[in-house]
Amino acid sequence: MINVENVQIKYGDFIAMDEINFEVKEGEFFTFLGPSGSGKSTMLRAIAGFLKPSKGDIKIHDKVINDLEIEDRGIGMVFQSYALFPSMSVYDNIAFGLKVEKKDKEFIDKRVRELAKVVDLTDDQLEKNISDLSGGQQQRVAITRAMAKKPEILAMDEPLSNLDAKLRKSLRGELKKIQRELNVTTLYVTHDQEEALTLSNRIAVFSNGHLEQVGTPKEIYENPLTEFVCTFIGDSNKLSKSLVSKIAPNKNISEYDSFYIRPEHISTSVNDGILNENEMIFEFESEDYYGTHYIYHLIDKESKIKISTKEYRSENNRFKKGEEVKVRFDIEKIHLFKGC
Ligand SMILES: Nc1ncnc2c1ncn2[C@@H]1O[C@H](COP(=O)(O)OP(=O)(O)O)[C@@H](O)[C@H]1O
Numbered sequence: 001m002i003n004v005e006n007v008q009i010k011y012g013d014f015i016a017m018d019e020i021n022f023e024v025k026e027g028e029f030f031t032f033l034g035p036s037g038s039g040k041s042t043m044l045r046a047i048a049g050f051l052k053p054s055k056g057d058i059k060i061h062d063k064v065i066n067d068l069e070i071e072d073r074g075i076g077m078v079f080q081s082y083a084l085f086p087s088m089s090v091y092d093n094i095a096f097g098l099k100v101e102k103k104d105k106e107f108i109d110k111r112v113r114e115l116a117k118v119v120d121l122t123d124d125q126l127e128k129n130i131s132d133l134s135g136g137q138q139q140r141v142a143i144t145r146a147m148a149k150k151p152e153i154l155a156m157d158e159p160l161s162n163l164d165a166k167l168r169k170s171l172r173g174e175l176k177k178i179q180r181e182l183n184v185t186t187l188y189v190t191h192d193q194e195e196a197l198t199l200s201n202r203i204a205v206f207s208n209g210h211l212e213q214v215g216t217p218k219e220i221y222e223n224p225l226t227e228f229v230c231t232f233i234g235d236s237n238k239l240s241k242s243l244v245s246k247i248a249p250n251k252n253i254s255e256y257d258s259f260y261i262r263p264e265h266i267s268t269s270v271n272d273g274i275l276n277e278n279e280m281i282f283e284f285e286s287e288d289y290y291g292t293h294y295i296y297h298l299i300d301k302e303s304k305i306k307i308s309t310k311e312y313r314s315e316n317n318r319f320k321k322g323e324e325v326k327v328r329f330d331i332e333k334i335h336l337f338k339g340c
């Protein structure tokens with residue numbers, strides 16, 4: 001439905017984005033994920049019409065929209081700062097765009113109330129002033145306002161970033177529900193990998209003005225195509241080439257330069273003196289308790305590793321600092337990358 005083809009975007013002479021290609025399908029929750037400054041907002045602004053590509057095409061329904069005015073693109077926008085009218089009631093904020101279009105009162109009332117229901121704003125809250133609402137409620141209003149004109153696309157730039165952690169999590173769940181109920185194609189910008197993984201149908205990972213990978217959350221996490229994606233999303237251990245050649249002697253690694261494995265793909269057991277090919281002895285350093293799992297830290301002469309485990313060891317069987325522990329690598333789960 002949205003096609004971004006070979007797009008370059010400049011601010012003056014500075015090339016902020018280059019060679020960007022991806023497609024967003026109808027109804028998808030599609031997320032731009034990447035660190036600060038990677039170009040997520042720039043990409044979103046270009047699709048929404050605030051910036052024009054200096055090369056390439058942006059298409060909606062196969063029509064090039066590079067020169068189309070913002071208001072003719074059928075995109076509702078939600079920003080990190082709510083950008084609401086503080087002196088107006090919630091109702092009037094939501095109704096604003098429809099009033100500008102001179103829709104009749106009855107039509108506006110019906111639309112405002114039906115949307116308010118979807119985002120759980122009560123009739124009481126509709127009458128309140130924006131400034132009387134909490135941040136979470138204000139963001140619901142912003143989403144409702146963006147949806148008032150029934151846009152085909154909803155574009156949100158870090159809409160939860162101003163909220164505290166707990167609220168962010170609860171609103172995250174609601175966002176997904178709202179998006180499903182309204183069935184609107186959604187572009188979502190975040191630097192928060194957990195948000196991206198839990199909300200998205202697919203994710204585009206950006207780094208430094210280019211696209212690293214597009215895929216489902218599972219693909220991105222389990223099959224990162226680049227070293228950047230592997231290290232930016234989830235935790236991982238960098239392994240040395242010599243260690244990989246010891247634990248996976250049958251793997252042909254000669255063409256590869258960097259090696260990673262996730263903490264959950266390494267396990268531990270008591271050193272009984274018998275070692276399989278994919279096992280090595282490490283020295284136990286320390287453990288961190290996370291409630292749902294432990295992180296063990298282990299070292300050997302040349303490397304440090306982190307292991308994630310749900311296995312609960314009784315007080316007497318805890319590994320002790322300095323203890324030799326048998327460490328097993330799930331060698332199928334080692335990620336190999338060229339160049340570094
Ligand atoms: N208005 C602007 N003028 C010049 N450079 C900008 C402007 N906005 C963003 N940039 C630059 O473009 C790059 C991408 O920025 P941005 O899209 O805001 O990243 P993100 O949203 O991923 O944090 C950064 O290098 C940033 O400094």
Ligand SMILES: [Mg+2]
Pocket residue numbers: 040041042
């Ligand atoms: Mg941004």
